[in-house]
Amino acid sequence: MASWDIMHGSRAVAEAVRLADVDVIAAYPITPQTHIVEDTAKMVADGDIRAEYVKVESEHSAMSVVIAASGTGARTFTATASQGLALMWEMLFVASGMRLPVVMVNANRALSAPISIWNDQQDSIASRDVGWIQLYVETNQEALDTTLMAYRIAEDAGVQLPVMVCMDGFVLTHTVEPVEVPDEEQVSKFLPKFKPQQYLDPKDPMALGPIAFPNVYTELRAMQQQAMDGAMSVIEKVNDEFSAVFNRSYGNGLVEEFKTEDAEVIIVTLGSVAGTIKDVIDERGDSKVGLLRIKSFRPLPEDEIRRALKGAKVVGVIEKDVSIGLGKGALASEVRDVMYGSGDSKILSFIAGLGGRDITLDSVRGVIDTCEKALSEDVETVHWVDLKTE
Amino acid sequence: MEIAADIPSYVRCRQKCETSLIANRCWKFSQTVKEVSDKELFASGHRACAGCGGTLAIRYALKALGPNTICTNATGCMEVVSSPYPEISWKVPWIHQAFENSAASASGVESALKALGRKKGVNVVAFGGDGGTFDIGLQSLSGAMERGHDLTYICYDNEAYMNTGVQRSGSTPYGAMTTTSPPGKLSFGEDRQKKDMPHIIAAHGVPYVATASVALPLDYMAKVKKAAAIEGPAYVQVYSPCPVGWGSDPAKSIEIGRLAVDTGMIVLYEIENGVSKVSYRPPEKIPVREFLKTQKRFRHLTDDKIAEIQGFVDERWDKTFR
Numbered sequence: 001m002a003s004w005d006i007m008h009g010s011r012a013v014a015e016a017v018r019l020a021d022v023d024v025i026a027a028y029p030i031t032p033q034t035h036i037v038e039d040t041a042k043m044v045a046d047g048d049i050r051a052e053y054v055k056v057e058s059e060h061s062a063m064s065v066v067i068a069a070s071g072t073g074a075r076t077f078t079a080t081a082s083q084g085l086a087l088m089w090e091m092l093f094v095a096s097g098m099r100l101p102v103v104m105v106n107a108n109r110a111l112s113a114p115i116s117i118w119n120d121q122q123d124s125i126a127s128r129d130v131g132w133i134q135l136y137v138e139t140n141q142e143a144l145d146t147t148l149m150a151y152r153i154a155e156d157a158g159v160q161l162p163v164m165v166c167m168d169g170f171v172l173t174h175t176v177e178p179v180e181v182p183d184e185e186q187v188s189k190f191l192p193k194f195k196p197q198q199y200l201d202p203k204d205p206m207a208l209g210p211i212a213f214p215n216v217y218t219e220l221r222a223m224q225q226q227a228m229d230g231a232m233s234v235i236e237k238v239n240d241e242f243s244a245v246f247n248r249s250y251g252n253g254l255v256e257e258f259k260t261e262d263a264e265v266i267i268v269t270l271g272s273v274a275g276t277i278k279d280v281i282d283e284r285g286d287s288k289v290g291l292l293r294i295k296s297f298r299p300l301p302e303d304e305i306r307r308a309l310k311g312a313k314v315v316g317v318i319e320k321d322v323s324i325g326l327g328k329g330a331l332a333s334e335v336r337d338v339m340y341g342s343g344d345s346k347i348l349s350f351i352a353g354l355g356g357r358d359i360t361l362d363s364v365r366g367v368i369d370t371c372e373k374a375l376s377e378d379v380e381t382v383h384w385v386d387l388k389t390e
Numbered sequence: 391m392e393i394a395a396d397i398p399s400y401v402r403c404r405q406k407c408e409t410s411l412i413a414n415r416c417w418k419f420s421q422t423v424k425e426v427s428d429k430e431l432f433a434s435g436h437r438a439c440a441g442c443g444g445t446l447a448i449r450y451a452l453k454a455l456g457p458n459t460i461c462t463n464a465t466g467c468m469e470v471v472s473s474p475y476p477e478i479s480w481k482v483p484w485i486h487q488a489f490e491n492s493a494a495s496a497s498g499v500e501s502a503l504k505a506l507g508r509k510k511g512v513n514v515v516a517f518g519g520d521g522g523t524f525d526i527g528l529q530s531l532s533g534a535m536e537r538g539h540d541l542t543y544i545c546y547d548n549e550a551y552m553n554t555g556v557q558r559s560g561s562t563p564y565g566a567m568t569t570t571s572p573p574g575k576l577s578f579g580e581d582r583q584k585k586d587m588p589h590i591i592a593a594h595g596v597p598y599v600a601t602a603s604v605a606l607p608l609d610y611m612a613k614v615k616k617a618a619a620i621e622g623p624a625y626v627q628v629y630s631p632c633p634v635g636w637g638s639d640p641a642k643s644i645e646i647g648r649l650a651v652d653t654g655m656i657v658l659y660e661i662e663n664g665v666s667k668v669s670y671r672p673p674e675k676i677p678v679r680e681f682l683k684t685q686k687r688f689r690h691l692t693d694d695k696i697a698e699i700q701g702f703v704d705e706r707w708d709k710t711f712r
Contacts, residue, residue, distance in 0.1 A: 023505035024498065052501040057533030061494035064487055064530065068462065068498025071485050074505055094487050200483035200499060202458045202512060209463075209486035210473030 002183045002246075009140040009172035010035030012179045013079070013105050013165075016147035018049050019187040020103075023074035023194070026054040026065035030084040031117045032169035033107040037079060059084035063091035063102075070100040071208045073199030075151065078102070081169055082109035082123045089127060095162045096131030096224060098208055101154030101194075102162040104132075105147060107169040108271065108320070110355040118356020119169040120320035121270060125297075125330050131224050133163040133231055134298040136270040140177040142250055143167045145242060148182075149253075151191055152238045159231045160197075161224070166297075168272040168320075170356070182246055190245045228299040235296055254301040256293040257308050263290030265371040266312040268305075268335055270294055270319060273352075273359050277318070280364040289368055294331070302338045309339060314346045316371040318364070318385070320353040328382045346374050352385035359385070426611065427453045436479040437471040441640025443630030443647065444468050446604040447546040448517065451628075454611035455618055457482060459513040460499050464492035464522030467553040468546065490526040492518040493534035496541045513618045514541040520561035521551045523627075524585050535594040535623045542617040542624045545587065548632035556635040560585040563655070564702065565695055566687045568635075573690040583702070591625040592661045598624035599661040600669070604631070605647025609658065609669060616660075629656050637686025649681040654707045671711055678703050 007015075013036050017025065025044065027037045043049040052069075056062045059080050066076040080088065085106055095102045106124050110116040124134055133153060137143045143165065150163040167173060198206060212220060232254065239253025250256055258278055260266055265288060267277050274293040281289050292308045294301070309315055317332035326333060332349030339347060350367050353359040363385050373379055431452035438445040444467055452459065463469045463486040472479040473486065487495050496516035503509035516534075518527055523545040531543060550568045551557040558571040562580045567573055571580040592599045598620045602610035610628055617624035629650060631643040638646055650656045651670055655678060658670040678700045682688040691699070 024501045026498070026501070050505075052505040054497060054501050055537065056494065056497075057529060057536075061491060061497070061530050061533055064491035064494035065498035065501065067487055068485055068495040069502035069505075070498075072460070072499045072502035072506075074502035076502075090488055091491070200460050200485060201508075202460060202483060205481060205483045207473060207478040207480060207484045207486075210475040210478060211470050212475045216475055 002186070003181050004178060005181060006176050007140065007179050008035060008174055008176055009143050009167055010107075010174070011039055012140040012144040013147055013167070014039035014043060015181045016144045017077050018043050019182060019184060020075065020077070020148060020151050020191060021188070021193065022049065022051050022077045024052045024054065024066065024069035024076045025049070025078065026056050026062045026069070026076070027078045028056050028059045028062045028080070028084060030059070030081050032109055032119070032173045033079045033081045033084070033105070035173060036105060036107070040077070059088040060091060063088035063095065066102050067091060067095050067098065067100055070102050071098065071200055073196040073201070075194035076102050077104070079105040079107065081107040082111055085123045085127060086111060089130065092127060092130035092132060094209070097220070099160040099224070099227070100162060101151070101160060103147065103150045103154055103165070104162070105143070105165045105167060107173045108166055109169040116355040119171050120354045120356065121166065121168070122321040122354070124164060124166045125319075125321040127164075128298060128330065131161065132298060133161055133228070133296070134166055135163065135296055136166045136294070137172070138272050138274045138293065140172055140175070141179050141248070143172060144179060144181070145246070145248060145250070148187060148191055149238050149242055151194075153231060153234055155194060156234045157197065159227055159234050161227050161231060166271065171272045186245055190242065232299050232301060250295055251293070252304070254296040255304045255308060256295060258291040258293070259287060260290035260292055260308050262287045263311070264313045264375060265289045265368065266292055266309055266315050267367065267371070268292045268294065268309070268315060268317045268331065270297060270331060273318060273320070276359060276361060277364050280361055280368065297331070300334060300338070305335065305338045306342050309335070309345060310343060312345050314348065314371045314374045315339070316348045316350055316367055318350045318352050318359070318367055322351045322354070347381070348374060348379065349382045350385050351383070357386065423608070426608070427456065429453070431457060431481045432472070433479045433481060435477075437474065438467070439634050439640065441631070441633040441638075441643040443548060443604045443632060443643055444519070444546040445471065446607070447544065447610075447628045447630045448472070450604065450607050450611050451515065451544055451614045452482065454614040455513050455515060458511055459515055460484075462486070462492045462495035462499060462516045464518035464527060465489040466519040466522055468517060468519065470553060489522055491530045492516040492522060492527060493531040493543055496543070497534045497537065497539050500539045500541050509540070514539070515618065516541060516543045518543070518545055519552070520545060520547045520549060521559040524560035524587050531591070532594065535591055535596050535625065538622055540621055540623070542614070542626065544614065545625070545627045546630040547627050548630045548635060549584070550635050552632050552635040561587070565691050565699055567690055568687070578692075578695055579690060588625065588627055588661065592664070595664070596623045596625060597621070597663055600625070601627045601629070601656065601658050603629040603647045603651060603656065603658065605629070605644045606651070606658070606670065613660065635687070637689070638684055642684060646681070646684050649676065649684065652676045653678045653681040654703045655681050657706065657710050668710055675707060
């Protein structure tokens with residue numbers, strides 16, 4: 001039986017790991033991911049998850065363990081954040097290069113220095129080129145559901161790529177919301193036991209991770225991109241199937257549109273701040289402003305973005321990261337790239353919520369004001385939201 | 391008895407003691423050649439240099455372990471020479487991830503086998519060079535040893551970063567020339583002693599630690615077998631001459647390996663459940679100069695430095711063999 005409860009986002013993820021019937025968990029504690037590590041450890045200790053729990057000495061080893069375990073045929077899970085993600089960065093490429101269906105939750109947190117334990121999305125955005133599918137969630141329910149969907153996507157025969165579920169640290173991990181925990185039997189129908197196509201087995205030896213010379217390296221990278229392209233429709237399909245079983249879905253799985261139809265201003269964002277933006281749009285009571293929440297940042301659904309933004313005169317991208325040196329948010333520059341040659345909408349970059357600074361209703365109202373101003377006059381293309389100037 | 395042509399001379403030594411070809415001595419074997427598998431699980435045709443000790447370390451280990459084995463490998467010479475895609479020398483399942491995580495990788499394999507009910511009878515063996523073990527992989531190795539996984543870690547020790555062109559590692563011996571410990575007006579070569587890795591591992595309380603040499607293959611294979619048979623983590627450090635890095639004659643790798651133990655430059659021992667046991671006692675002490683002069687990495691050493699090294703060796707000799 002499905003059950004409702006009030007729970008932290010971390011707990012919602014742990015419930016998903018339990019329901020996914022994982023075989024090997026390896027994780028190293030880091031704020032704000034700690035409760036995921038603790039809750040899954042307790043579930044293993046209580047026999048609620050029948051898995052090997054490897055208490056590794058670093059995030060680098062956490063990723064190394066799940067890579068090897070996945071290569072040996074196990075369904076695996078790990079979770080991290082910020083400095084931890086940075087430490088395992090080397091291994092992120094190995095997981096995707098080996099085409100292993102590892103699933104990881106990243107509790108988005110700012111990077112040092114100066115050290116900050118609070119939320120932004122610089123960590124996963126800085127890991128955008130590691131070859132992982134990246135799915136950003138808005139709510140605790142979506143964190144649970146997306147973790148389950150992540151296994152279906154990662155393990156799909158045509159995909160075979162690792163998936164990073166990105167949830168905002170503290171904003172989701174440490175905040176309680178009502179969450180429906182799905183029924184075990186329904187989950188096992190949606191997500192059957194992992195059946196790897198190939199794995200390390202003395203009865204049928206194979207090698208994982210050989211050296212590739214220049215004559216093959218490019219082709220192997222191109223195959224990863226092909227798999228990413230193919231993942232797009234798999235993500236949509238899995239979102240549909242999830243909806244059919246559990247009566248919940250998240251846009252089309254790749255993007256979620258909110259009142260974009262007649263909007264002349266469309267805000268684009270990732271993750272939990274979408275909730276705040278929806279509230280501001282709702283309070284306006286008109287149809288001039290809409291929201292495009294990009295759930296799948298990798299693969300980046302270019303067609304969906306183009307279609308959604310087609311009618312907008314001004315696009316304001318609010319994101320919790322900045323590409324220092326480029327001088328704008330990474331998502332804003334990608335949206336600009338996607339929109340190149342389609343229409344003449346202005347694309348503005350709003351850098352907000354770094355190092356845990358709240359993006360309040362007023363912050364969002366200010367962003368929308370700037371975007372509306374841009375309808376009739378020239379405005380700066382980059383804005384640091386709520387920046388203190390003295 | 392008919393002796394196969396490809397059995398090296400040091401093995402023949404055991405077969406016909408009385409006509410021993412190696413320094414007129416016989417090795418106290420714990421095994422006989424007859425017990426050694428003639429099945430090759432590390433295929434020839436790999437790209438290692440002539441006289442490579444590291445590839446012998448793998449070949450012998452796999453003979454001892456048999457086919458029911460899964461191996462992990464650190465980045466390094468052995469990974470590079472054995473796996474040029476789409477060719478592979480390993481006839482057992484093999485995974486290479488990165489430089490510093492062969493032990494974590496093996497932890498993952500072992501945990502998956504346990505979780506999936508496939509562990510029984512399967513040896514999980516991690517390989518790493520001295521750089522991947524003493525230096526960059528130490529944290530990952532320490533974690534794996536401390537967690538108590540049922541795996542064997544084999545460090546093929548050639549005393550420097552050979553894959554990148556002979557840079558010093560924590561294993562490089564005192565006085566040795568490498569490209570990052572060059573002798574010069576202000577330098578006599580490496581100015582630190584070799585790190586005592588086996589005792590660092592032993593301090594983790596693991597059931598089995600051993601040192602070995604590819605020049606004494608039956609002893610090495612017996613130790614690998616023992617390490618794999620023991621429940622829990624085990625560490626075997628095998629001395630593996632590298633003609634390119636040491637500046638030695640590729641035809642003399644085994645001879646140099648034997649000189650290393652007979653001069654006392656390295657000591658072969660086991661630490662089983664905390665109890666140390668010397669596994670080879672040289673019949674007579676050969677001056678360390680005899681070992682040093684076989685390799686260009688030591689040729690810059692002055693008589694004073696050689697005497698200093700002899701002093702260190704004498705001290706260890708007295709402690710070990712008294």
